[in-house]
Amino acid sequence: MSNQPTVAFDIDERFSQVQYLDVDADQAGQRIDNYLVARLKGVPRTHVYKLLRKGEVRVNKGRIRADYRLKAGDLVRLPPLKVARKAPPKQLSQGLGRVLEKAILFENDGVLVVNKPPGLAVHGGSGVDLGLIEALRQLRPEARYLELVHRLDRDTSGCIMVAKKRSFLRHLQQSLRDKSAGRGGIVKVYQALALGSWPKRLARVNAPLLKLEQNGGLERIVKVHPEGKASVTEFAVLQRYRDYTLIEARPITGRTHQIRVHAQFKQCPLAGDDKYGDDSANRALQKLGLKRHFLHASALEFVLPGDSSATRVDAPLSDDLAALLQLIEAQKLPG
Structure with missing residues (x-):
């Protein structure tokens, strides 16, 4: 006998009858399976593929494959659906x-x-x-x-x-891919506090990163490894302190934990980093009020669809990080 919990299914009011959905220009170009998953909240992905295989979902009255790409003006037919009964979502306070x-x-x-x-x-x-x-x-x-x-x-x-529009999502995600490929794109700027003295001539870290899973897939760990994916981060020193260096980081690629691991790789892990940092230094920083890693996405620069020039948006340091910098300001070094 299975020990798996029983999942209750109901007819959701949103999907209780046959629906016909018009595809507009903003939705065109995406695969039908991804289109359906995004709209059928509560319907397992496996069930979406079953509906496509059985021909219960149709486009322009015809059967389609899961990899069919929608066109503006397509008419998508959805059958009545049963969805898993779920607890109501937590309400925004x-x-x-x-x-x-x-x-x-x-x-x-x-x-x-x-x-x-x-x-x-x-x-x-x-x-x-x-x-x-x-x-x-x-x-x-x-x-x-x-x-x-x-x-x-x-x-x-x-x-x-x-x-707020799929056309903008496509444009901006392509800009991110262009950045990783060295073709301009979105500029991401971070501020971070590194332990120790950041090397004066260290302006670029080019080290491949490999993502691993631990604890049965519940935790991710990343390390520099020759079999990892190409990863590049540019760094600049903003301010030197006795025991720390405030740095600016600009990731060229977009790997998981990239800035944190590249800083660790150069023996200057980020302050407060409980995964890649220094436990002793972190305990001392906790006494100064730092409860997390010191990493802040300080600016974004991007070109939006239809614009010829870039838009730059800056975010001031959060209160906890600004307060820590005030405490260590007395440790500032000349030059």
Whole structure:
């Protein structure tokens, strides 16, 4: 007998009848399987593929494969669906709602740039009830489309982009790929506090990074390894202190934990980093009020669709990091 919990299924009011969906120009170009997964919240991906195989989902009255790419003007037929009964999502608190409203640094009809507070995951799951993207969707219930353009670690504060149109998401994610390939694209700027004295001539780290899983896949660890993916970060010194160096980091590629691991690789791990840092130094910093790694996405520079010039958005240091810098200001070194 199976020990797996029984999953209850209901007819969701949203999907209780046959639906016909018109594909607009902003939705064109995406695969039908991804289109369906994004719209059928609560329907397992495996069930989406089953519907496609059986021909229950049709486009322009015909059967299609999962890799079919939608065109503007296509008509998608959805059958009545059963979805898993789920607990209602955690509601956005008034306090967090006010924080996020004040944290919006830039907005137009296609994109939001938010100064993400530290401690807030970018999306829910894995024990996180409410992430940034879910909170923004509740904050802006009238928005038809809100999707993350990129990600930040939970404890990293600062600039993060959220697309309000799929056309902007495609454009910005292509810009990120262009940046990794050395063809311009989005410029990401971070401020970080490194332990020790950052080498004077160290302006670029080019070291491949390999991502590993631990604890049954529940934890990710990244290390420099010849079999890893090409990874490049540019660094500059902003201020030297007796025991620390405030640095600027500009990742050229976009690997997981890239800045943190490259700093560790050069024997200057980030202050407060509990995964790649120095435990003894971190304990001392905790007494000064640092409860996370000192890494802040301080600026983004990007060109939006239809624009000829770049837009730059800056995010001031969060209060906890600014307070720490004030405490160590007396340790500033000349030059």
